[in-house]
Each structure stands twice: as structure tokens, then as C-alpha cells.
Amino acid sequence: MLVIVWQATTRLWDIPLWLLPAPTDIARAAWEARETLLAHVWVTLYETLAGFAVAVAVGVPLAALLVSSDVVWRALYPILAAIQSIPKTAIAPLLLVWFGAGEMPKVIVAFLIAFFPIVVNTATGMVLVEEDLLHLVRSLSASRLQVFWHIRLPSALPHTFGACKVAVTLAVVGAVIGEFVGADSGLGYLILVASSQLKTDLAFVAILLLAVLGMVLFWAVEAVERLALPWCLPETESRPVGL
Amino acid sequence: MPRPPRIEFREVRKTFATRSGEQVEALGGVSFEASQNEFVTIVGASGCGKSTLLKLVAGVIAPSAGEILLDGRQVVGPQPDLGMVFQSPVLLRWKNVLDNVLFPAVILGLDRHEAHERALALLRLVGLQGFERKYPRELSGGMQQRVAICRALLFRPSILLMDEPFGALDAMTREELSVELLRIWQEEVKTVLFVTHSIPEAVLLGHRVVVITRRPGRVAAVVPVELPSPRDLAMATRPDFQACVAAIRRQIDARPAEDLP
Numbered sequence: 322m323l324v325i326v327w328q329a330t331t332r333l334w335d336i337p338l339w340l341l342p343a344p345t346d347i348a349r350a351a352w353e354a355r356e357t358l359l360a361h362v363w364v365t366l367y368e369t370l371a372g373f374a375v376a377v378a379v380g381v382p383l384a385a386l387l388v389s390s391d392v393v394w395r396a397l398y399p400i401l402a403a404i405q406s407i408p409k410t411a412i413a414p415l416l417l418v419w420f421g422a423g424e425m426p427k428v429i430v431a432f433l434i435a436f437f438p439i440v441v442n443t444a445t446g447m448v449l450v451e452e453d454l455l456h457l458v459r460s461l462s463a464s465r466l467q468v469f470w471h472i473r474l475p476s477a478l479p480h481t482f483g484a485c486k487v488a489v490t491l492a493v494v495g496a497v498i499g500e501f502v503g504a505d506s507g508l509g510y511l512i513l514v515a516s517s518q519l520k521t522d523l524a525f526v527a528i529l530l531l532a533v534l535g536m537v538l539f540w541a542v543e544a545v546e547r548l549a550l551p552w553c554l555p556e557t558e559s560r561p562v563g564l
Numbered sequence: 565m566p567r568p569p570r571i572e573f574r575e576v577r578k579t580f581a582t583r584s585g586e587q588v589e590a591l592g593g594v595s596f597e598a599s600q601n602e603f604v605t606i607v608g609a610s611g612c613g614k615s616t617l618l619k620l621v622a623g624v625i626a627p628s629a630g631e632i633l634l635d636g637r638q639v640v641g642p643q644p645d646l647g648m649v650f651q652s653p654v655l656l657r658w659k660n661v662l663d664n665v666l667f668p669a670v671i672l673g674l675d676r677h678e679a680h681e682r683a684l685a686l687l688r689l690v691g692l693q694g695f696e697r698k699y700p701r702e703l704s705g706g707m708q709q710r711v712a713i714c715r716a717l718l719f720r721p722s723i724l725l726m727d728e729p730f731g732a733l734d735a736m737t738r739e740e741l742s743v744e745l746l747r748i749w750q751e752e753v754k755t756v757l758f759v760t761h762s763i764p765e766a767v768l769l770g771h772r773v774v775v776i777t778r779r780p781g782r783v784a785a786v787v788p789v790e791l792p793s794p795r796d797l798a799m800a801t802r803p804d805f806q807a808c809v810a811a812i813r814r815q816i817d818a819r820p821a822e823d824l825p
Contacts, residue, residue: 453650460622461671462642471670475658552658552699 372431380439427499434495442484446477568636592780608776647716
């Protein structure tokens with residue numbers, strides 16, 4: 322419906338291509354640029370996934386460290402919040418200075434933007450353990466490591482996955498921010514170049530691809546979650562009757 | 565020489581600091597004992613420190629004063645020989661029924677094969693065969709609590725601590741599980757401390773009922789229950805059952821024992 326109205330509007334008022342391309346123009350631009358597009362998609366996908374992977378790899382252990390003691394929590398939490406408060410667009414140029422024009426600065430921006438929700442949510446999940454469950458394991462003389470491995474980590478996982486779904490789409494944003502600041506490939510770079518040359522149709526193609534990329538990654542995390550956490554799936558069959 | 569009692573409380577006091585820094589006295593000098601293979605029920609109003617008593621025996625919290633003895637030895641830390649059941653089942657949501665029952669074996673590093681056999685036998689005992697691969701959220705509250713009981717019994721502890729295990733269940737499930745618990749107790753005789761706020765439940769299950777006063781908790785009376793074994797629900801209509809319930813109710817409403825003449 323939206324596409325039809327869009328198409329009709331651009332044709333009816335004869336809106337120039339550089340101002341608002343019709344959906345058919347966008348499709349044509351996508352087809353013409355299909356080979357270079359794929360290359361740009363791969364670059365952005367790689368930067369996003371690398372940043373996201375590091376965010377998970379750093380975020381979950383950091384959350385474990387945070388909940389391990391009150392002192393660590395009070396020392397690290399304000400620092401994390403401060404880092405989170407810095408706009409990532411503001412440090413992207415600095416990262417470019419430090420790490421050059423390669424993929425590194427983009428991966429770092431993607432990481433910085435993605436890791437905060439993972440840390441905060443995982444830590445919350447690790448703290449939110451029923452008190453009686455802790456009494457139970459303590460009555461079994463469980464070690465701290467056992468409590469972490471058998472209780473805190475699994476009970477945090479649904480929170481971690483929830484955060485990952487948010488984080489992976491944020492990582493796409495991070496990669497694009499990195500590309501805006503300085504790059505020679507990637508969808509963010511493509512948007513910049515295409516709009517500077519008034520190739521608005523191509524810029525639209527890149528934006529749509531970013532949306533698709535974000536959605537695919539979101540679904541991918543959800544699929545992994547479904548495989549990894551069968552115990553927290555929404556109920557499909559009703560409870561058995563009786564006791 | 566007579567054996568020391570299995571579990572003995574000597575003038576146990578426990579004071580908690582609340583979040584606002586206030587000191588709250590939960591237990592104000594509790595003394596009683598439970599002998600070998602005795603089923604002792606502890607009854608009192610909510611907030612009288614009943615649950616605290618069990619956590620003290622388990623060694624997961626320490627008393628502020630007094631001492632708790634197991635077989636004549638003072639409890640100073642977690643005790644290996646006891647199983648615990650709480651008001652909520654506190655199952656591990658991410659493990660299926662069988663693995664939940666096996667959980668203590670994993671923590672204690674017991675023989676997996678033997679524990680496995682034992683777990684299956686226990687699940688049969690409580691009528692949960694066929695549910696081994698289900699996750700806790702697929703079970704009703706009563707079934708979850710049965711799983712929790714199996715978990716507590718897995719490593720054959722000689723003492724069972726139950727903290728209002730049926731308190732969150734509906735009345736019918738409650739009665740059914742009480743009867744079942746008596747049956748289990750007959751098959752696997754052990755010393756049981758059973759906390760409840762239901763007086764009829766305390767009378768139905770217990771050999772003796774320890775009545776705890778309102779906060780700070782003290783022992784108001786220890787009422788022996790002279791009902792024949794095995795017990796069943798039909799006994800609730802007997803006059804001696806009713807008399808016992810009435811006697812306990814009077815004790816709960818009365819002032820702490822030491823204030824009486």
C-alpha cells in the first residue's frame with residue numbers, strides 16, 4: 322500500500338529523481354549496482370558482527386565480574402555509565418585517528434554501542450536469583466564457582482538474549498557511524514557517496530539494505546535463543562490437567 | 565547412656581538488621597528438640613521466625629546467640645546430611661524434571677548412575693513417571709512441589725527440613741500432598757522438621773507440634789499428638805484431633821510462656 326502511494330505520488334507530481342526516487346527507480350538502481358552492493362553489505366555485516374561478538378565476549382564476563390562483589394560493582398558501574406553517556410559519534414573521529422581508516426574503528430564503535438545493554442541486562446539477571454534457591458545451594462555446600470555456573474549464569478541467559486537482540490541492531494548503527502566518519506566501503510559509506518552525488522535512488526537502496534540487515538540479525542539472535550533456551554519458549558501446549 | 569537428640573535448639577536467638585538499620589528480633593530464645601526419626605511440626609503465626617529455625621539447622625545462617633546441635637555437635641556451617649524443601653518449589657527453570665532432581669548429585673559430585681536410578685525411583689514414588697523430560701513451567705504447582713521433594717530426598721539425607729512446603733498450594737492439592745508425604749515418610753523414615761501455619765496440617769503430620777509465639781518467636785508449648793499411625797485425612801473429624809487443634813490454637817493466641825504465671 323505504502324509502496325503504491327509512494328509510486329503514484331512521485332509519478333503524479335513528477336518529483337525529480339534526486340529529491341524522492343520512486344520505488345521502481347530504487348529497484349532499478351539496486352539491480353544495476355547489485356555486484357558492488359553485495360560487497361558493501363559484506364563489509365558492514367562483518368563490522369557489525371565483529372563488534373557484536375566482542376560485545377558479547379566482553380559483556381558477559383564483565384557482568385559476572387560486576388556481580389562478584391559489592392566493591393567491584395561500586396567501582397566499575399559509574400565508569401560504565403559514563404562510557405555509555407558519551408555519544409559514540411563524538412569519539413568515532415578519534416578512533417579514526419588512533420586506528421586508521423580500516424575496519425578497526427567501525428568494529429570498535431559497533432562494540433561500544435552494543436556492549437552496554439548486554440552488561441547491564443546480564444548483571445541484572447545474575448542478581449535476580451530467588452533467595453531460597455541460594456539457600457538451597459548453600460545448604461549443599463556449593464562453591465562460588467558452582468553457584469555461578471549452575472545458578473547465576475543460566476538464570477541470566479534470558480536477560481542476556483533479550484539484550485543481544487537490542488545490541489545487534491545497535492551494532493549495525495555503530496558500524497554505519499564508523500563508516501560515516503571515514504571509510505572506503507560499506508553501506509554507510511555508500512549512503513554518504515550516493516547522496517553527495519545526488520544519487521538519491523542508490524542512497525535509498527543502501528538504507529533499505531541496512532534495515533534488512535538489522536532485521537535479519539535480530540531474527541538470527543532470536544533463532545539462536547530458541548535453540549539455546551528451549552525452557553523459556555512461550556507455551557504452545559496447555560498445562561497438564563490435575564496436580 | 566541415652567543418645568543425644570537428633571536436633572536440639574538451646575536458647576537460640578536471632579536478630580536481623582532491616583534495610584533501614586533497625587534491629588528486629590525474630591527469635592527470642594528458642595529451645596526444643598527432635599529425636600531420631602521423629603516428625604516434628606512447627607506452627608506459628610506468619611513472621612514468627614519459623615523459617616529462620618530451619619535455615620539455622622541447615623547452617624545457611626548463624627544464630628545471634630544460643631546454639632543448634634545435630635547429634636550433639638554444634639552446627640557451624642552447611643550440613644551435608646539434610647534435605648530442604650521450601651514454600652516455592654525453587655526449581656531450576658532451565659533443567660528438566662529429572663535433571664532438577666539430580667541437581668544435588670551434580671553439586672555434591674555423587675555417582676551419576678546410582679543417582680539416576682534413585683531419581684527415577686523417587687519420581688515414581690510421587691507419581692511423576694513420564695514427566696522426566698518436562699520443564700518445570702510445564703507442570704502444575706503441586707507437581708513442581710513433588711519434584712522439589714524428590715530433589716530433597718535424592719541423596720538419602722537422614723533429616724528433612726520443610727518450610728511451609730504446601731503453603732502456596734490450593735486446599736485439595738495440599739491435603740493430597742500431605743497424605744503423600746506421610747506415605748513417603750513411612751517408606752523412608754527420617755527425622756523431619758516441618759514448618760506450617762496450618763494447625764490441622766501440623767496435627768495431621770506431626771508426632772509433636774512445637775507452637776511458636778508471635779515475634780520475637782519463643783516456644784509457647786510442645787503438644788504431643790496421640791493419634792495412631794498411619795495417619796489419614798479421615799482422622800481430622802476425630803474428637804481427639806479436634807481437641808489437639810483447639811489446644812494449639814489457644815497456645816498461639818496466648819502470651820509468651822514466660823509471661824504466664
